[in-house]
Amino acid sequence: MGSFADLTIVGDPAALAETAAHAIVDAATQAVAARGRFTIALAGGATPRATYGRLALPPFRDRMPWERTWIFFGDERGVSPDHPESNYRMVREALLEKVPIPPAHVLRIRGEAEDPEVAAAAYARTLAEVFETRRGELPRFDLILLGLGIDGHTASLFPGSPALKEVFRMVAAVHAAAAAVPQRLTLTFPVLNAAAYVVFLVSGIEKAKVVRAVLSEQAMLPAGMVRPTDGRLLWILDRAAASSLPAEGR
Ligand code: 6PG
DSSP: OOSSSEEEEESSHHHHHHHHHHHHHHHHHHHHHHHSOEEEEEOOSSTTHHHHHHHTSTTHHHHSOGGGEEEEESEEESSOTTSTTOHHHHHHHHTGGGSOOOGGGBOOOOTTOSSHHHHHHHHHHHHHHHHTOOTTOOOOOSEEEEOOOTTSOBTTBOTTOGGGGOOSOSEEEEEOTTSSSOEEEEEOHHHHTTOSEEEEEEOSGGGHHHHHHHHTTSSOOGGGGOOOTTSEEEEEEETTTTTTSOGGGO
16 A cells, blocks of 8 residues: 555544544644644535534634634535535535634635636636745645545546646646536646645545555556645545555555
8 A cells, every 4th residue: 555645544424524623623723833824725525524514613613723714625616606516605504604714714716607717717816815926836735625536536636637737727627527517626736735734534435445546556546646745645534435445554
């Protein structure tokens, strides 16, 4: 099994949410102490909802430096922010409506934009503004949360997508034919791999096969291309998602 990542295996989805919320609060506390603020990109899909819900409850809610936290999104579907498939809506309902984060500190991707390319460029500008990066410089997130699709995709970086080869643009508009909402916007590998800390959250027996494929590096799947250049990579799995890993990998 690849030794490019740390692995934490927990019993069930509730333990995954607890462990992930703890990791987020720890990262936030360290970032604020070191740099005065905490920047995080959130994952979409179903898995992280429980983590966001746990973060919105004590003790994590009260330990988070909300006033100094800036929330971005790893990707977004091509829908309005009130659409059932919207990652922003999921995060708003599970977390944002329940915590005192300044609204200006929540930077959603405008999935509803008429022209996805324009929305991608606009989000890249927002990243540059908030991170105060110069041209060509990449934003270094304190933490990026990612999920894993059964085909090995992460964020909206799908197998075979031209976006996998993107080395300049920070945000790409993609068309993922296999996805429920094919039109998507996603952070690209340069941004993911510039992060100080990336955490994958994976739950469920249906992910066991792809978890093994990614972590054993059998195939170069998009999720396996997430390797922070100068940062930490952690996979938090529940027992079901880890059930196909070789014994020594558990
Ligand atoms: C999305 C996510 C996507 C997700 C995986 C896993 O917008 O859906 O960015 O990469 O993390 O598809 O989704 P589940 O957690 O729903 O299995």
